[in-house]
Amino acid sequence: MYYPDQRYASELTVIRREAMLPEEAQGTVRAVQGKRVDIRDVVVTGVIPSRYILLDVAAFFRLRRVEKADDLLQVGVGDVVEQEQVIAGKRADRGKRLFSPVKGAVSFIEDGRVIIQELPDVIDVEAGVRGRISHVEPGRGVIVEAVGAQTQGVWGNGKNVIAVLRAEPEEGLENIVADSLEQRYNGTIVLTRRPLVEASFRVMHAQGFAGVIAPSMDSDLMGLAFAWDGAILLTEGFGNIRMSNAAFNLLKGLTEDVVTLDAHTPGRFETRTPEVIVNVRARDAKPTPPNVRLALREGMTVRVTRPPHLGITGKVSSLPKFPVKLPNGLRVPCARVELVSGESADIPVANLEVLGR
């Protein structure tokens, strides 16, 4: 029995969305299990630890006995201090005094030394979907369950936006610039079937797109993608790959809806995927949760994840018992797949993705 990878592309499903702080951050969850949240609700707040400043009070005042430093302290552990605030001195208003070089919090005092941690930037993590909190991980974040449409991509540039999804014009998004008065794409997420090139970025920036959903781009453009303010989600990968029909048709059906584009950058040691989510009102018949135990079987609709059939969907027509020899000489377990292009091909089972629903 082989359990293939799954990637969700569904018009109506139960969405399970993680809203978590980065691993290094320390924070507080602001919601409880079972609570209903809206897209923009902050569910967890945290900080990434910032730089520590070490102030040697004993050395500054040339004290022979370090414990004498305690008598000079004008602050205590936990105090928030302003830049240039007096940290130590016989009097706070005159005489020789030691000032804080930064705005921060006093985190440690011992042996005549004071440690101040610079005030870090606060990270607010929003729910991203309208739903109910199904799990709380103390200090890290929550999992929100919602009902809606969900399409997962493969890569994102680390940004998040919530905006209207709009399809590119027939002639491609690079040609939007030709009509200088065009502004219907300003502030929207634009769906394109074509791979992004550098010229795309010029248009995306100049026209003020909020985000872009594209099939692929050259890895050379990653620097630009990270630098751009908007969110970018790739559905297929890197290089010159067009968007698969399955992904395009679903996304096309979501145009003119307000969507959440979570362009998360997949990390080497984490499991979250970038995704597009559209909340829909829960209908009378609530969709069943996705089946995480889908074994590969005949008749199943699958998508190919490697060239030469990358992105093409098809139906599994048989599962040969023995490994099949590929044109490159490797002999591996395969499934016979009737591709939508009409072709029939032996595809390694490791290169098949089930479009989860």
Add this chain to the structure above:
Amino acid sequence: MADNVRSILAADFGSVYTRAVLIDIVDGEYRLVARSEGRTTDGFPVYDMALGFDRIVRELADSTGRRLADSAGRITTPENTNREGVDLFALSASIGRPLRAVVIGLMPSVSIQSAIRATTGTYIDVRAVISVDQDRTEEDKLNAILLSYPDVIFLTGGTDGGASEAVMRNARLAQFAVRLIDETRRPTLIFSGNQALATRIHEMFEPLTTVFIADNLRPDIERERLEAARYQLGRAFDRYKETRQKSLASVAERSQTGIISSANGQTIVAEYLSKAGDTDVAIIDAGSGAFSVAVAEKGRVYSSIRTDIGLGHSAPQALETIGADAIRRWLPFIAGDSDLKNYAMNKSLRPGSIPMTLRESYLEHAFLRAGMRRVLVEANPDWAERPLTTSWAIACGSALTRTGSAGYDALLILDCLQPDGVTVLESDPFGLIPAMGAIAGDVPAAVVQLLEGGNLTRLGIAFSGAGQPRYGKPAMKITIKPQAAQAPRIKMTVDGGRLGVYPLPAGEYATVTVSCRGGLRINGKRRVKLTVEGGALGLLFDARGRALSAGDTPQTRAERLPYWVADVTDDPPHEVPERWLKPPDAPAASDDDSDSATADGKRRWWRRRKADESAKPTTEEDRIADVLGNKDGDEQDELGDLRNVLS
């Protein structure tokens, strides 16, 4: 414990696959009775490794007709009178992020260097190094520790009875840092320095965090002893996996051995086999997230693990670490930097996928060969200058063991190790080696009995020559006298730069005489005569010479690499298309068989890419400024004004 252990379940969690073996005593000896594997399920959509593990355990139970777990999925231990469960349940893992470590020592060329060498024995990412000669303030050092978010602080320095004040200064700095870290996230402290300070250091840290004390890795300036430090680093890894990685911890709860690192298991087995058989052993593992080697050569064990070199999850980091040029040296076509980066990025997005086109299989194997060479040379820099000599090579990981052809597997192992001499080649497609490492401490007899019991796949035996033979001229003259009755004597010649195979099956023996010609020598000898056993491939004669080179240009490599594959498989050589060897100035060169776009679409994309490239600024910053930095230019202002009027 060994006396009570009859049945063993050992599982290894890799980044892509989880494998398990069931071992039991049959006819008085430990035997592999069943094995199973499946995808590791730590990611989407399951997010729970226990689920994938339960599937595997169920498959083992179905194939043996024996219940291994209770109704809640917990492995039953010890085995009960109904033969349900197992006596020992052992775990190993290479999955997940490596330990983040900060190394603190005295001198970069002494204790720091040894400490970093010790960290290559397990999955560790050294985030910061602090030494006494650094021109950094105490505040800078403190921040270097704290902002590395370490899982481990590895404190070393001072020979036994030697420097103490500087070591204690470092210890106080580390203690200061530990106290500033939230109690739930405090790093483990490992001390492997001047043993006269061990008690004081233990007392300093014991109230704050977990402390492991190891023997000094530099007991004196001349000697280096890494074993004890490596052992404690391994314990820190186990502790981290068991306590911090929740998904793995839920499975680990059921194990009696805890979790050992897969690579540590390989090192244990290499050392054990080397001592038990008085032989040199090399174990290599090419995984999705990490590569590792463990080589026992002439009584000494060399090991290295690189978590930034892998074929899937770590492919982009591998490209950065190994360098594009080292990878290109194994490619029979012209590949630009962005081609390699696109490939590596796509592999990291779908780490379990398999190359289907010829071009992609060359790329995959180029990453494999160049990456493994890098890890090997790091384990022992001497191997950059001279070939490795090992009489037994065992390969782990799907890329090296699952090509579907014994010849292809053998070729890849030879290209990675590039040994000189006579080497038995075996592959471990079922994850037996890390399992052996996990049980070696409790049931040492099982390791020898299982490995001698033919539970690895014996590919055959390789006769590899060092030196530079003349390409296309006879380099090895071979006479083979199979021991099977009435088998005729066989004579064959292998030309320089090529490989030859004689299909002697496993269990059959032959007396082989190899006479080298030209500049070739086998382990320094012109003539070798041996009686050997065959394997799935048989006898392999490698007359390509050492140091091995596939050629300096793509054209040369296009003439050699397809023949090397053809020599060891039954396939005819693949012809390298001419367009692969042309600079990518035409759409066709971008690889017709590598994507699903139409030819027209590809041409348009290529033209757009070329247009982009022709106007490309020199640095990334310039490019970003050029593309994204001019929104507020005059033209935009005018457009904005016009829009305002219109609205």
